[in-house]
Amino acid sequence: MPNPDIIGREKILKVHMRKVPLAPDVEPRTIARGTPGFSGADLANLVNEAALLAARRNKRLVTHTEFEDAKDKVMMGAERRSMVMSEEEKKLTAYHEGGHALIAINLDASDPVHKATIIPRGRALGMVMRLPERDHISLTRAKLKADIAVAMGGRVAEELIFGHEKVTSGASSDIQMATKMAKAMVTQFGMSDKLGPLAYGDNEEEVFLGHSVSRSQNMIDETQKVVDSEVYRIVDEGYKLAKKMLKLKIKDLHMISQGLLEYETLSGDEIINLLKGVQPVRENPDDSSGDMGSAVPTAGAKKTASKKKPKSDGGMEPQPQT
Amino acid sequence: MPNPDIIGREKILKVHMRKVPLAPDVEPRTIARGTPGFSGADLANLVNEAALLAARRNKRLVTHTEFEDAKDKVMMGAERRSMVMSEEEKKLTAYHEGGHALIAINLDASDPVHKATIIPRGRALGMVMRLPERDHISLTRAKLKADIAVAMGGRVAEELIFGHEKVTSGASSDIQMATKMAKAMVTQFGMSDKLGPLAYGDNEEEVFLGHSVSRSQNMIDETQKVVDSEVYRIVDEGYKLAKKMLKLKIKDLHMISQGLLEYETLSGDEIINLLKGVQPVRENPDDSSGDMGSAVPTAGAKKTASKKKPKSDGGMEPQPQT
Amino acid sequence: MPNPDIIGREKILKVHMRKVPLAPDVEPRTIARGTPGFSGADLANLVNEAALLAARRNKRLVTHTEFEDAKDKVMMGAERRSMVMSEEEKKLTAYHEGGHALIAINLDASDPVHKATIIPRGRALGMVMRLPERDHISLTRAKLKADIAVAMGGRVAEELIFGHEKVTSGASSDIQMATKMAKAMVTQFGMSDKLGPLAYGDNEEEVFLGHSVSRSQNMIDETQKVVDSEVYRIVDEGYKLAKKMLKLKIKDLHMISQGLLEYETLSGDEIINLLKGVQPVRENPDDSSGDMGSAVPTAGAKKTASKKKPKSDGGMEPQPQT
Amino acid sequence: MPNPDIIGREKILKVHMRKVPLAPDVEPRTIARGTPGFSGADLANLVNEAALLAARRNKRLVTHTEFEDAKDKVMMGAERRSMVMSEEEKKLTAYHEGGHALIAINLDASDPVHKATIIPRGRALGMVMRLPERDHISLTRAKLKADIAVAMGGRVAEELIFGHEKVTSGASSDIQMATKMAKAMVTQFGMSDKLGPLAYGDNEEEVFLGHSVSRSQNMIDETQKVVDSEVYRIVDEGYKLAKKMLKLKIKDLHMISQGLLEYETLSGDEIINLLKGVQPVRENPDDSSGDMGSAVPTAGAKKTASKKKPKSDGGMEPQPQT
């Protein structure tokens, strides 16, 4: 049930890579390091997608570039470039994703941003992808709080920029995820001082990030009320933190969102550079991450999340913010 | 699970159209644009129905007209012209549908009216059909509030014209839809300021407009009470808005409803023209949308919803008001 | 799922009638008009029963008379003449059915009385049959309120005539039906001003008269309490209305009940005539609706409910009052 | 589903009786009259048991006697004479059954007592059998109240004679039956003035005496509380009535119970005579109702319940009191 760790992933990758012609720049260990949380099936899929991309790009060998592009597809779903979005929707999405990204960048306990995009993928209009720097099993209170604030960032940005009536249903999965994390903190991880180190709600469970989240059944109303108010407090603190940060750094929010509107996809490094005034370099900005080729990828867009700074709080599986 | 987008629909249509003799006026892209929310099966059905209609009308080629008529049948169900309605019932239905239509026309955030009819279809005595102008995924708060007001328009019109005792059970599906939308706003979309950006009720779900709507289980009474009062407030605001608008524009309501009584079916453009004093043009008013032929359709009845004005709030799948 | 409308019924009848020798007085359209709410299977059964009756009556052709008798059997179940009732029970049943009938006759919004009988049929000791004048889909508030008062008429008559201790369990299905109708008005049809145009109780449903009635689950006690008190109010108003009417018209109640004791079965017209002092004409009162023949039926007993007066509120499927 | 009425029973009996050699004293109509509530299978069983008894008694023809004995076996289960009861238990049982019988005899609305016995049958230590005088479908409030008091009679007698600590679990089925009847009066038959003519608790049902008894689900606590207190009131009134009557007629209780201890089985008439000082006539008291023969049964023991006095409230299926 637990996904393979880095050594396991390297072994699995090597098995699948035997069947494809690899370019000299492909290092299984590097790819293994960049795919925490991937299952064996994900890794098989990754190698397969990379080979398909190389074929479509008329390359004789599968290069590191293809593996990086394939990784995005496996993690975030296929792009849906055919989907027609109005300018209004694009703008709304850019600020929503910009909000997620800006909070993630500013909170140490969050995993670093891998990529942000407003190209629809799967059912989502856009996405912010974060990647942990190492495999993790347990999560600190600080990281859980940061993740909730990141989840709130999208909705908060919508509100700040477009106002109350233009707020969309697009934040519903962020809302659900934040509520679940807060509930797990309170009922399973013993992270509410009010409720103490006890487990609350003991029968039916669903798996959440490798931990099981109780559905809070079998609690009496009085207890559930305290649970609910603690969950509310935790989510609300995340919401307020996000609001405070975005208000304070509204210029940064505009910069990231404008960047997304212009380039559609930005890597974590590109976002950080953007905030320093450095524009991303694109050979052909209209085709920066297309399926149709471009043998030489832009440097920035293909790099994984760089080490922001030494972090000790651990991380979790890659978690896209829609 | 998500339905195809415009490009997907065009491709699917082309596949099915290969098997039928098309008139030169049929443009797959135009039809794809006019069928947001259609599934692959709906599109196959559409082409099939159009071919059947052409056969019944003794046409050698399937024209755009057949596709438009087929679209109505697929979206709204087959007409049940055999059903005998009393004059009283017809009048009641005309005002009920007139109420829906008038609210939809007057609220910017609503999708434009495609068609209104008092010809029974399926189990409904009448219908107002709205069509979004583009595929949408997320819904703004403004659009959801408008849709609730549109749903209330039917019942409100009954009350205003026929009085308290003559109000019918025919509004039950409008009532159910409005309640569901309001509940999703409160429990899933974080659109109640009182309850904040949290998810409420976390186990069983049913799909609603592509979003999942919680059944609100596992909430304690205290929380459910706030949820219920918020849901009540939102629906009630929609009801009051509908009442205010219909009272203000009662002349328009009479005009649309009289138009429906006279012509049975009116397109969105015809309704707008009617309110400007322009009567719809019908070659043979008694057979305006019959199955039995009429090789040349009336212009108005066959046009899709025209662009009312630039809209930015998006739309949803075609949603008939019964 | 919806039963055939008048045109559908006529078609179905014609198909089945091909197999039986029809007398010239049989008109499919007339029979179709008199059988709203019949399913296809009911209609097949009707033609079959009529043919059997004609055979048992040694008739060469199936006449309109047989179709009328067969209709009663299909709608109300077979007679159970073998059942021995005490005089006390017969009298109690006559007043119970008389109560239903008298309320139905005096409330405009009720469908007209087709027949009343104290001959046991199926599990019932007696029955009042009402027939709508046309197929209906939606029900007005006025009709629902009238139907509840009619349902209460039986129990009220028992109380008025026999007193508190002699009240029987025979009203239990009336009570259940009235409670269900009131609940649908409140939770589905938006007909409680207190609860407004919202749907209450959202998961399990059972079909009632073509509408679905919620089982009122998932409501918090506070809401359910208002629902319950509204349901109570509506049923109680029907009960009080029935009591007031029966007290006021107690002479009429005696007349109808005595008529039922004497003739066992009375048509709607016969009841109305009886109240005007006109006794029903019977060739052989002891055998007025027997299975054993009587080639020439009594005029009154075979006529369908006559038009009382112009009615606009519609009706519902035939609904026996036990 | 409904059991056959008297005419139906007579027909069924005649069919089965064709296969057995009948004595001239056997009249199918008489037996049909004495077996209300019997199903077709019960009647087949009855004829079969009568034939077996005759064989065991070395009779050439099956006489009325065998049919009467067979009826007891079918209604009450086979005797379990092998069961060893202590004197204490026999006495307790005699007073328990005596209590049931005395209440039944003194309440007009109860069906007359057919037989009382302290010979164990099935799982019961003793039994009082009542038989209605005619088939009934509906039950009056008065009869239901009487039946509850009869049910309470057994426990009350235990208490009065043996005291608080010697009260047994043997009354549990009486208690359950009384509670069910009271609940049906309140929730289904509209017989609580406080709760009015409404149905309470609307989903799951179990069949009780041909009526369905709600399990009282889906009620809010406030309503359920009133239901419960009404049910309690009704059962408690029955209990108090039984206590008052048994205290008042404690001599009669002793007489019946002593009679049961002496004769083990008493018919309704014998009990009434006993209270008048007339002892039952037994040819061989030790073998009064044994399986082993006695070609000439005692007169009294074989007679069905005699007509106590004109009764108008109807009855129900034979209902043994354990």
Next chain:
Amino acid sequence: MPNPDIIGREKILKVHMRKVPLAPDVEPRTIARGTPGFSGADLANLVNEAALLAARRNKRLVTHTEFEDAKDKVMMGAERRSMVMSEEEKKLTAYHEGGHALIAINLDASDPVHKATIIPRGRALGMVMRLPERDHISLTRAKLKADIAVAMGGRVAEELIFGHEKVTSGASSDIQMATKMAKAMVTQFGMSDKLGPLAYGDNEEEVFLGHSVSRSQNMIDETQKVVDSEVYRIVDEGYKLAKKMLKLKIKDLHMISQGLLEYETLSGDEIINLLKGVQPVRENPDDSSGDMGSAVPTAGAKKTASKKKPKSDGGMEPQPQT
């Protein structure tokens, strides 16, 4: 469903005994009398086990001794002599069983003690076996109260001798049994004066001692609260009674427990003699009830429970106290 009574058991035993060579001292009737509550399968098992024991003991004929030993095995499960208990555990078990036994001996309404043992059997560390003197169907209030006190005796003895912290989880089945009995008294047997002769909780049932015990569902909190407090009161009275008796007779407790530590198994008579200062006679104390033979069993250990004194309250199936 009900188990066979004494006569039935004798017949069943005879059938099975035909297949085994019986010693002259075996009397089926005696064994039948000593096995109340045994099912047909239990009796078949009993004969089988007796034959196996005789074979293992190298006997040509199956004697009464083998039947007695087999009875213990069928009633209490196989011994688990291999299980290693610490001295502490043995002592704790001896006092636990001693507590059960002492209460049972001192309460008239309890069935007499058949045997007490600290040899682990099945999952239990020890056991007290009681046997009724006759088959019973109903239970008096006095017997139920005595059984609850006996159940409490084990835990109370642990507390008195070893103190609060050394109390074990071993009493959990006693606790469960006592709670169930008290609940049945209150909800099914009408033995709570506060709740009266009504049945409480009406849907799901599980069989308990041949009676069905409601799971107390569908009660409102207010009613359940009274039920719970009555159940608590009854169990608590049993607990207090046990405590009072054991404190008063603590010397007897020590005597029984020391006896158990010394002899491991004691018959009811041996316990009574022990309390009078008479030590049990054992030929070979270390092998008193082993499976490995000993052709001549000790007299005392093989005798069934003697008649303590005339008892009138009845009994129940053999009920081991663990």
Next chain:
Amino acid sequence: MPNPDIIGREKILKVHMRKVPLAPDVEPRTIARGTPGFSGADLANLVNEAALLAARRNKRLVTHTEFEDAKDKVMMGAERRSMVMSEEEKKLTAYHEGGHALIAINLDASDPVHKATIIPRGRALGMVMRLPERDHISLTRAKLKADIAVAMGGRVAEELIFGHEKVTSGASSDIQMATKMAKAMVTQFGMSDKLGPLAYGDNEEEVFLGHSVSRSQNMIDETQKVVDSEVYRIVDEGYKLAKKMLKLKIKDLHMISQGLLEYETLSGDEIINLLKGVQPVRENPDDSSGDMGSAVPTAGAKKTASKKKPKSDGGMEPQPQT
């Protein structure tokens, strides 16, 4: 269902050991004594793993060493040495496990510590293994309280050393286990003085440590509230006890945790020696418990938990603390 006791285990071991070449130092009885709680399948697995280890270590015979290593693997899951932990995570894990171990060592009623490790096994980052000294069936109140305190030790150590924000989700299974034990004490074992010797919550059960733990359904809120507060009190007392002990012995905590960081795995004896200043002796500290051989194991690491001191409270199955 119950696992084999020591004699059963010895027999099972002997059966499986026949198939492998045993070194003279292997004594089945010794291994049986050290594997309480093992099932038959566990023992088969144990022998198999020992044989595999010997093969991998190029040994001709399977020695006691292999059986000890195999026992760890069967009890704790395979090591996951490939997993990369940051220094921060290693340190956090060392203190978490150190907390468990220190409490277990200081509480007499706890089973002695067999081993502590920070090598990830299965899904756990580390583990403390305790082993009872004998098979047990029942648990004393003292042992249950000790086990809860041991479970709390991990989280408490995290808090004391790393502070509030760095607390991790890794304690969730400790929290769940402690809550379950406290609930069983209160609802099944009668160990709450407030709630007395009654069973609470009577329908659904799940097995916990061979005892069944109620899910606490069917309790009214008022009762559940007392249950919840008792459960809270018990867990909280364990938490406070753990906090008090760790604060008091914080030097010992540092010593154990540093030892774990240095040696990764420590036996119970090594921990006790460490606290006395005696460092564990390792031939090759980097490979102390590796799979890759080392024919002669370190003495300390291979010894089972030594007898700390005479204990009387019994134990339970091996219970790892993660």
